[in-house]
Amino acid sequence: MDKDGPRIKLRLEYDAPLVLGPGKAQLLRLIGQLGSISAAGRQMGMSYKRAWTLVEEMNAAFAHPLVDSSRGGAGGGGASVTPAGQAVLRHYESLEELLRDQGASDLAAIGALMKQDKENGA
Template sequence: MDRDGPRIKLRLEYDAPLVLGPGKAQLLRLIGQLGSISAAGRQMGMSYKRAWSLVEEMNAAFAQPLVDSSRGGAGGGGATVTPAGQAVLHHYEALERLLREKGAADLAVIGALMKREDI
């Protein structure tokens, strides 16, 4: 998206209790890419404890875990995004695209109604 244009941050709130937003979606993306909860957390500027806490929260909220992890040790640990996690991320990203594409006209109208500092 254009840096000067509006940004949409999709935040889904469920009774689970779970909030699924851009941060958790990015964490899932990075775990999938990097194969590690700690590496994903580091890339996002968060501690391993915080990243693990978010993964536990997501895993507890869904019928099937979104992330599968194995303990570290001599061979090292690792993490994978499960098929359920891939599905959640896919549908979250689909909702983001839908809002950007179908909401473009509404975003433009709201933007046009805003105060302009360059006048």
Template structure:
């Protein structure tokens, strides 16, 4: 049994940063749309937009820039700040997995057999 690490960062500013928000950013980056990213995650546009607003207001610069829909169509892009948030979050996950491998193995050894 190999455990999976799910990193969750809680800040004093109203922000919790975890795998769900990072997946949302990644999907927006890939799809160019908040609504399409939300649909792929099984959430409403309103919920997806709420999560983006939470992140945009917590960081010094927005993580997602969006333009209104309509005749010409809208869209969303992950900003340079958003790209850096994704990179650093992934780096932390990798660091925990790599540096914590011995501890994870020791904890796993304490589990009951499957």
């Protein structure tokens, strides 16, 4: 455990099938910021193919696409997070915050039951 306490990694598994976790949430965030699937993937250390595959998985699982993209070319391509994508990301982040805030005492209790690192004087 680090000095700031445990990290919560929320992973939602749906029968769609879809797993929505920190990686896909970060990909959505970065596409929104950078306007590009390839740039978002690069920033996360993944190939364009991998980033595009994740976007396709998300778009296929929801009633409305989460990411809208246009092909490159003379004017260049681009991507944007749709209103549905923004809503999914907002709800995902809200769940993360809820777990951090409402679960703080449970996280502390679990941490107190863990072995203490003797090298750090604990």
